[in-house]
Amino acid sequence: MAALILFGGGGDLAMRMLLPSLYFLDHDGLLPQGLKIIGAARSQETVEDYIAKVRQAVQPRAEADDAWDEASWARLAARLDYLAVDATDAESLRALKARSGEGDTVSFLAVSPSLYGRIVTAMKAAGLAEKNDRIVLEKPVGRDLESFLEIDDAVAHAFDERQVFRIDHYLGKETVQNLIALRFGNAIFEPLWNNLTIDHVQITVGETVGVGDRWPYYDEYGALRDMVQNHMLQLLCLVAMEPPSDLDPDSVRNEKVKVLRSLRPVTAEDAERVTVRGQYVEGAVEGRTVDSYETERGQPSDTETFVAIRADIDNWRWAGVPFFMRTGKRLPEKRTEIVIQFKPVPHSIFGHGERGAIYDNRLVIELQPDEDISLSVMNKKPGLEQRMQLQPIQMSLSWGQDGKDAAPPRRRIAYERLLLDALHGDSTLFVRRDEAEQAWKWIDEVADAWACRECRPLDYDAGTWGPEAADLLLSRTGRKWNAR
Numbered sequence: 001m002a003a004l005i006l007f008g009g010g011g012d013l014a015m016r017m018l019l020p021s022l023y024f025l026d027h028d029g030l031l032p033q034g035l036k037i038i039g040a041a042r043s044q045e046t047v048e049d050y051i052a053k054v055r056q057a058v059q060p061r062a063e064a065d066d067a068w069d070e071a072s073w074a075r076l077a078a079r080l081d082y083l084a085v086d087a088t089d090a091e092s093l094r095a096l097k098a099r100s101g102e103g104d105t106v107s108f109l110a111v112s113p114s115l116y117g118r119i120v121t122a123m124k125a126a127g128l129a130e131k132n133d134r135i136v137l138e139k140p141v142g143r144d145l146e147s148f149l150e151i152d153d154a155v156a157h158a159f160d161e162r163q164v165f166r167i168d169h170y171l172g173k174e175t176v177q178n179l180i181a182l183r184f185g186n187a188i189f190e191p192l193w194n195n196l197t198i199d200h201v202q203i204t205v206g207e208t209v210g211v212g213d214r215w216p217y218y219d220e221y222g223a224l225r226d227m228v229q230n231h232m233l234q235l236l237c238l239v240a241m242e243p244p245s246d247l248d249p250d251s252v253r254n255e256k257v258k259v260l261r262s263l264r265p266v267t268a269e270d271a272e273r274v275t276v277r278g279q280y281v282e283g284a285v286e287g288r289t290v291d292s293y294e295t296e297r298g299q300p301s302d303t304e305t306f307v308a309i310r311a312d313i314d315n316w317r318w319a320g321v322p323f324f325m326r327t328g329k330r331l332p333e334k335r336t337e338i339v340i341q342f343k344p345v346p347h348s349i350f351g352h353g354e355r356g357a358i359y360d361n362r363l364v365i366e367l368q369p370d371e372d373i374s375l376s377v378m379n380k381k382p383g384l385e386q387r388m389q390l391q392p393i394q395m396s397l398s399w400g401q402d403g404k405d406a407a408p409p410r411r412r413i414a415y416e417r418l419l420l421d422a423l424h425g426d427s428t429l430f431v432r433r434d435e436a437e438q439a440w441k442w443i444d445e446v447a448d449a450w451a452c453r454e455c456r457p458l459d460y461d462a463g464t465w466g467p468e469a470a471d472l473l474l475s476r477t478g479r480k481w482n483a484r
């Protein structure tokens with residue numbers, strides 16, 4: 001690969017995520033030799049100014065990880081270039097093509113998706129969509145199935161599917177990949193991974209941040225399209241998919257598509273029973289008073305900042321096992337986790353547990369704030385009590401927890417993995433067209449059901465776990481959200 005072109009190379013995503021990731025990769029000697037990195041945006045600035053701006057963004061990030069090194073920076077700086085272009089204009093892109101030199105390119109579109117269609121058309125005309133070139137697309141691609149297809153058709157006109165890398169940065173997270181390792185690298189879990197042993201699954205992506213300045217984008221999308229359509233459904237797929245025959249991109253993605261196809265549609269009749277929409281009003285998060293969403297937005301809005309939803313997967317493995325998902329802004333904690341709740345023992349010889357339930361096991365895959373996989377198992381409480389008492393203990397299954405390797409490796413930015421894979425042409429951790437299509441189809445059904453029932457978001461105080469209805473979603477079925 002000769003050049004990586006960052007369209008929108010001066011924007012927030014590029015400066016906060018992409019360029020620091022490229023620094024770390026170069027620092028670790030992982031970038032291809034001779035690879036040029038070209039920032040491309042409309043602003044007129046010199047290459048020197050651009051490099052100075054990149055340094056300002058990268059250095060504090062690297063220092064925070066104790067990984068700043070002048071030699072690594074010099075190596076990255078030597079690769080950097082900048083060209084002012086209007087990416088929707090073919091003439092402008094011809095100059096960029098010339099600047100990228102001989103050889104194949106990877107173009108990362110870190111610009112508004114509303115420009116994708118025009119940009120790919122211009123790229124094709126400018127010779128940046130030749131058979132060995134690749135394109136990386138940031139989410140959100142579209143706002144519903146129709147707009148997704150419109151944009152994606154334009155992409156398909158310029159690039160073959162094998163050249164297209166649709167990013168879902170959750171797939172670049174270490175623990176998400178570890179989930180694949182856990183499920184398919186160990187024989188012990190597979191016999192348990194079904195409706196005979198698993199009671200239900202919970203997926204929580206809680207954020208303390210509010211929407212803030214992002215409201216022009218967010219108000220149009222809401223939590224359903226911003227988080228559930230992509231990150232949460234991807235996590236669900238990785239938990240629910242059948243074992244792929246190998247780690248080939250298509251083997252993995254074929255299995256994920258089957259899960260998406262098996263999702264039971266949410267109908268208007270079901271909407272109130274299986275979904276909850278919420279919007280934060282003022283409250284306190286991490287000890288600080290914060291405004292309501294509508295105050296940030298500056299006017300009333302029907303956009304949800306919280307979603308809880310029960311998904312049912314209609315196939316043999318998962319029949320009768322609900323997958324509960326919840327995500328929201330201004331929740332009490334930044335917490336991302338997948339909880340696999342196993343069924344209780346069929347009969348307890350120890351009486352009943354402290355929670356009033358018969359003893360059960362739980363596998364918690366924590367992505368944020370810490371990365372960990374832990375299994376709770378019942379254990380005898382030490383002591384000489386007449387009647388044996390049990391207590392749950394957590395067995396951590398993560399690296400660095402076996403006592404031999406005390407310091408875990410640096411926690412990488414998810415984009416490091418994904419940029420590297422795009423440079424190597426490995427699309428396993430990227431979303432295929434039919435996956436995105438199926439995900440949009442299901443999301444559209446939810447959105448239509450809400451529209452049909454005129455489901456307005458319920459208020460929740462900032463700093464709480466969403467509207468009470470989100471707890472009811474589980475408690476109605478005798479379950480509750482995992483608390484720590």
Ligand SMILES: NC(=O)C1=CN([C@@H]2O[C@H](COP(=O)(O)OP(=O)(O)OC[C@H]3O[C@@H](n4cnc5c(N)ncnc54)[C@H](OP(=O)(O)O)[C@@H]3O)[C@@H](O)[C@H]2O)C=CC1
Nearest residue numbers: 008010011012013041042043086087110111112113138139
């Ligand atoms: N920021 C984030 O954390 C995340 C962002 N994303 C997605 O990434 C994409 C970019 O987001 P973000 O970085 O926040 O956006 P910004 O608005 O910060 O950056 C957009 C960039 O695009 C450039 N640009 C705009 N129009 C053109 C054009 N016609 N030709 C060339 N360059 C152009 C702008 O520079 P100039 O004005 O100089 O042209 C700017 O560098 C969006 O799709 C967003 O949804 C996804 C996940 C997270």
Ligand SMILES: O=C1O[C@H](COP(=O)(O)O)[C@@H](O)[C@H](O)[C@H]1O
Nearest residue numbers: 139169205207226227231336368
């Ligand atoms: O894609 C997005 O993800 C972030 C959350 O990402 P995380 O890696 O910090 O969990 C979310 O804040 C944003 O709204 C959404 O667009």
